[in-house]
Amino acid sequence: MSTGLWLVGARGSVATTAVVGALAVRAGLAARNGLVTESPAFAEAGLPPLEGFVFGGHDVTAMPLAKRAEALGQAGVVPRHLPAVLADELDQVDARIRPGGRQEGETQAEHAARLAADIRSFAQASGVDRVVVVNVASTEPPAEPHPAHASLDALETALEQGATVLPTSSLYAYAALQAGSAFVDFTPSTGARLPALDELARRERLPYAGSDGKTGETLVKSTLAPMFQTRELHVQSWVGMNILGGGDGATLADPHASLSKTRSKGRSVAETLGYEVVAPVHIDNVPDMGEWKTAWDHIAFEGFLGVRMTMQFTWQGCDSALAAPLVLDLARLAARAAQAGESGPLPALGFFFKDPVASSEHRLATQYDVLVAWARDLAGRSA
Amino acid sequence: MSTGLWLVGARGSVATTAVVGALAVRAGLAARNGLVTESPAFAEAGLPPLEGFVFGGHDVTAMPLAKRAEALGQAGVVPRHLPAVLADELDQVDARIRPGGRQEGETQAEHAARLAADIRSFAQASGVDRVVVVNVASTEPPAEPHPAHASLDALETALEQGATVLPTSSLYAYAALQAGSAFVDFTPSTGARLPALDELARRERLPYAGSDGKTGETLVKSTLAPMFQTRELHVQSWVGMNILGGGDGATLADPHASLSKTRSKGRSVAETLGYEVVAPVHIDNVPDMGEWKTAWDHIAFEGFLGVRMTMQFTWQGCDSALAAPLVLDLARLAARAAQAGESGPLPALGFFFKDPVASSEHRLATQYDVLVAWARDLAGRSA
Amino acid sequence: MSTGLWLVGARGSVATTAVVGALAVRAGLAARNGLVTESPAFAEAGLPPLEGFVFGGHDVTAMPLAKRAEALGQAGVVPRHLPAVLADELDQVDARIRPGGRQEGETQAEHAARLAADIRSFAQASGVDRVVVVNVASTEPPAEPHPAHASLDALETALEQGATVLPTSSLYAYAALQAGSAFVDFTPSTGARLPALDELARRERLPYAGSDGKTGETLVKSTLAPMFQTRELHVQSWVGMNILGGGDGATLADPHASLSKTRSKGRSVAETLGYEVVAPVHIDNVPDMGEWKTAWDHIAFEGFLGVRMTMQFTWQGCDSALAAPLVLDLARLAARAAQAGESGPLPALGFFFKDPVASSEHRLATQYDVLVAWARDLAGRSA
Amino acid sequence: MSTGLWLVGARGSVATTAVVGALAVRAGLAARNGLVTESPAFAEAGLPPLEGFVFGGHDVTAMPLAKRAEALGQAGVVPRHLPAVLADELDQVDARIRPGGRQEGETQAEHAARLAADIRSFAQASGVDRVVVVNVASTEPPAEPHPAHASLDALETALEQGATVLPTSSLYAYAALQAGSAFVDFTPSTGARLPALDELARRERLPYAGSDGKTGETLVKSTLAPMFQTRELHVQSWVGMNILGGGDGATLADPHASLSKTRSKGRSVAETLGYEVVAPVHIDNVPDMGEWKTAWDHIAFEGFLGVRMTMQFTWQGCDSALAAPLVLDLARLAARAAQAGESGPLPALGFFFKDPVASSEHRLATQYDVLVAWARDLAGRSA
Ligand SMILES: NC(=O)c1ccc[n+]([C@@H]2O[C@H](COP(=O)([O-])OP(=O)(O)OC[C@H]3O[C@@H](n4cnc5c(N)ncnc54)[C@H](O)[C@@H]3O)[C@@H](O)[C@H]2O)c1
């Protein structure tokens, strides 16, 4: 099965790292570290091999992919020498990246139609069996509610009337589904999480997944919170502080955009523990951190006879290096899900997300068990 | 079901905290925080209630239990006012603590017989249905291998001949099993983990469990290591540093005794990950830490395309406050297992231990699932 | 020399801890740990001994001092048994605490006159040689500028006209100076830092000092920043995160009040290094922290050939236990300065403050050298 | 003034980084970050400019300097592109590196004579005004005491008799002084710290300095300890844990060699505070750390009324990037001291060392003041 991976935000750090990495792995220039779906547990699931992927996408910047890759090499996100070695292939991908922004005078309906047409042309030109769209564009502020979100009918009527009713991420989701593609939201933006789009996905028999890749502090939270829970240690407060630079840091310096992120980050602890916890989360843009993020968490908990204890951790990660393999994993899994006929939300992919659609399970180990069971089930289904 | 809990090392920090805690909970003076078996998952398992426990034990020090409790109150391990409130009940328990050390001129066989007689007298005098022996005495150095450990026959022949062949912890295990009691080793000492004693346990149809309560650094290790494993993040090194005071700190200041502990602590990471990792563990006696322990761990790992990242954590715990509820949990579980006719090692209790007998499963979440499944199974069995 | 210490915010944590501590030291119930002026370097400076201090103050709460002390004992800020032992003496101090808030219908001039009268009555009744006023009341939001702040004339004219022009902390400073007392501001509030009040202090030949006691994160900052500076290691960012509970935590949960604090905290690093640094500071109210504060700082710096390195620290302190001895030190030093005829700001006391008046020296070691030199100079002056 | 810098251990990480850095700075390819003597405070001291330095040295490995530099570029110790740019110049330095090990059949006297001859030839061939020898070779185990160390007479008699009495580092110091060069020991090895060598230095009117460059954990210790001291906060314990890889890590994996280092690291805290402190220091070789070191320190201290608090820090440094500029600083300062006629130990250079010769001053800020004062004094002396 050959698969097209269409990246929204295709020239960003995460997208570029994913493309460089896939090309490098394919060329035998890098190991498969960090790719969840390359472990033996997924061997029988019939996932499309990385080798058969073709890449394209939308972005609003014109900075060529090869140049972005070069910068990521300098920053230590990808091996220094790789971008030069892969320059030609990166240029080929770059040629398949289309402008994503709304054009002067375009209605939102026309905008959506153009985006969907881009995806369809890509599918045809590249001859792939199936396209998966993954959103890795800049995080949006939380969306304003609108009545047109409530049903597909309401949405289509509004769009036909020339109204602007969807946040951009949802417009991409709409276009993806219209173009017959599964949609995965790696960001905390709204994406497909609107009743109208859920309806569309089910009507088109397409699956969607999200939201917000779980790659750092929240990953650790969802690993540690069950320890406190099963040991009956009562968490009193869980404070998180994140510092990061790069494009994501700059975006999140806007308190409005940051709100989507802190909301998404804040849920897992209380939902896992089953009680409310004082759990403030801060995100600071510290430009000198570049593509690196440091998180510090302070957890206060109460044990037997009310004794108070604390745990702290620091996580020093390279965000895009953590995110990129998951984007590839998700593309493989979503493509296979589409092929196997799944439609609507894919709660079994919660392992990858801070705020999983159609699931309130945040415990990482349990999420993994669910994922593996689902993959096993796929194994038995028609290819 | 009334149960006797016979504590080896009954005047130590862990034992005293367990007794104070059980008495306080029973008297409605404290919540059940930190007690794993008080969660709904264990409600149907038929475990003997804390309320029905009678306490006794062996120790080699004469310091009265109430005085030890007083000191733990000063140190913040138990609420300051509790020891005075419970003084009379503590004195009653203290009256049931027997000298555990070997007496002048005693052979090891005679020593074992005396210890077993102490346990039997306790059972009779207190009229309990069943006694569980839990070892919370000072950690021993690793034991010397001896041919008499290989089978029950060889062991009994050697003891009859007046030989000294068992490390003290194993002598207690031998005495416990002879007295018809299940045996739980909360320390890293040898305890029941000798072929001869395993044979004895099976012959007597008694269960045993261990080893080395998992309450701090190793607890966190066994929680975090699966995260790295399922995310395919390759751990390159995992360094651990522990500082603690108290009786346990003083014992572990002896490099010989400390070796049992660092061996026990060192296993889980490599066994979970499935490959060798540079994982040195240090333990330092820092007397001013008193009953508190701080652990610092530094984990270096490699992600996608070989990018190197790190995670660090510090754990600031009160060791006895973490251990004591587990001792009570284990007593309840082992008593129920004995009643249900289980014999030999209890791998399902691995959730509680650094170095679980008859199991190489270290993943905390998986251990919890196993424990809960086992408890559910118990529910269906005769009381 | 007998001295009166008049505490604004006399029933707060810092004030209560200072009073309990002074009484305990005097009664031989506690050591002089944490008291800077008890070190040999100050032996010859002619400072009034702690033994000769009488305490009084203003507050707006009615909670008795002995009860506040009891709560601090429970929280581990002062030894548990002390409050009961000192109950009678605490009640005597409590009887000298006067209501500080503005009364119905009072103009600000009348309010100030009443506060000054309280201080004068205290001086007379207790027969002390001299009174020092120290502000340890809740932190105010940053004050609005007002033309009446510009000169003593303008201020007095405005007050005579019944206007409300001073922030509360400055009203206390005004009253103190009117009553012939030196004024020390241990908070980041405006206090005496207005041209009008500076003029008043000089006219009355009274010294004043401040602002904002340096007891935690900023203390460490002012210690570490010179290391980076003298080693020519270029600091790129210095991020600080503070979590605390208690009364101070609750006050600073108000972003307005917190602004005074983060401004005060933010200055030292750039002023020491001599260049601008990305240095965000956060303060979170985490009620379960009680009287304890944890700060986490992350410092990124560049060394030889541009190599990037990091340092992190966590500080886990009991704020009032750190602040209280400094309040006593400052009272001793300010009393002696007044006696020696110093008037206007006391930059030599910068060692104690986050934002020292009349000084931009933040390097702790240098501040200490300046302080000791000043104390030596005092030694030679008339008592 | 042109100066020769003769590096013992010239192909090690520190030496190579120093040479690469000096060449890069000289060529305008790098800034002067991290060079203490480039700050304005040293502008008038008459120090020889980096531009006039010629490099040579001894080593026991044959790995070419350019190759070592290449590896340091890969490891991120020096900018990746520099080694290639500087390859020719590095080869020229490499050609001036002589074998340092003892040859088959050589007595120690002959060995010393050969080493001294190498230094003299270098001086002549390069035409420099003066040579400074800096020891940056692998750390030795602590030396065995020997009667021949007690005086120059005793030493020379023993050497003449063909005896082997000096540890290698002292042999280098002896050779350096014989060759008319100042000697600086950047390692914890014995070096010039023997009465016999002190006598030789004074007789030859040559200065020497050491020991053990202060670049990480101890640097921070010597910065923080005075804070606790001047604030009268009583330190109860100060635990240090160091993990590092590279050549230094491998050497210190030998507990014997590591002993020199932990001794050297252990002194500063107690000497600064003036009382004994529980202060264990560990060093672990963790090969995957490469040229990077992480230190974690845990400090427990007691404040007012005995309240116990803690501070922790982690330091994540690139050891050679921290050490190399200090080696260049020391070469400049020692050359100027020799020129100015100083002889014997140079306690004014204590700022640079963990275990400063002829000084027990460890407080970094004070050491800096002493250094700057000394540099100012040099300014007035003949060039
Ligand atoms: N570990 C991680 O990196 C991680 C984890 C979870 C979520 N995410 C999310 O992934 C997203 C990408 O992160 P990044 O670090 O690559 O950020 P980035 O800023 O480097 O890249 C974002 C890209 O999106 C593009 N973009 C912006 N608006 C667009 C639009 N309307 N249409 C198309 N493209 C648009 C930008 O031009 C840019 O190239 C962010 O939303 C981030 O929050 C990342």
Ligand SMILES: NC(=O)c1ccc[n+]([C@@H]2O[C@H](COP(=O)([O-])OP(=O)(O)OC[C@H]3O[C@@H](n4cnc5c(N)ncnc54)[C@H](O)[C@@H]3O)[C@@H](O)[C@H]2O)c1
């Ligand atoms: N979190 C934890 O506290 C924890 C976790 C895992 C394991 N453990 C283990 O539990 C044990 C108890 O820890 P602790 O902190 O209570 O130590 P402790 O030193 O306070 O108590 C040990 C007790 O054992 C007694 N003892 C020593 N030798 C004995 C003998 N031969 N017979 C009978 N009693 C003997 C001592 O007198 C003392 O009262 C240790 O082995 C420790 O390693 C504790």
Ligand SMILES: NC(=O)c1ccc[n+]([C@@H]2O[C@H](COP(=O)([O-])OP(=O)(O)OC[C@H]3O[C@@H](n4cnc5c(N)ncnc54)[C@H](O)[C@@H]3O)[C@@H](O)[C@H]2O)c1
């Ligand atoms: N380490 C430290 O504790 C530290 C360091 C620097 C500065 N400070 C400052 O010291 C002050 C006191 O801290 P705290 O922890 O004791 O706080 P707190 O909340 O416990 O005490 C403040 C007291 O001030 C009183 N108060 C409020 N408004 C008043 C008014 N108008 N007149 C008189 N009294 C008034 C309150 O009733 C309360 O009793 C705060 O401003 C804090 O920022 C404390």
Ligand SMILES: NC(=O)c1ccc[n+]([C@@H]2O[C@H](COP(=O)([O-])OP(=O)(O)OC[C@H]3O[C@@H](n4cnc5c(N)ncnc54)[C@H](O)[C@@H]3O)[C@@H](O)[C@H]2O)c1
């Ligand atoms: N921050 C720092 O890097 C730092 C700080 C203080 C002290 N030091 C000390 O500096 C020294 C060098 O550290 P490094 O990281 O460069 O180590 P390294 O192992 O990279 O280099 C040591 C060099 O010394 C050479 N050598 C060994 N024995 C020798 C001998 N007998 N004669 C001549 N050369 C010999 C080795 O071949 C090697 O090239 C070590 O002793 C270290 O403890 C380093």
Ligand code: NA
């Ligand atoms: Na959800």
Ligand code: NA
């Ligand atoms: Na100032």
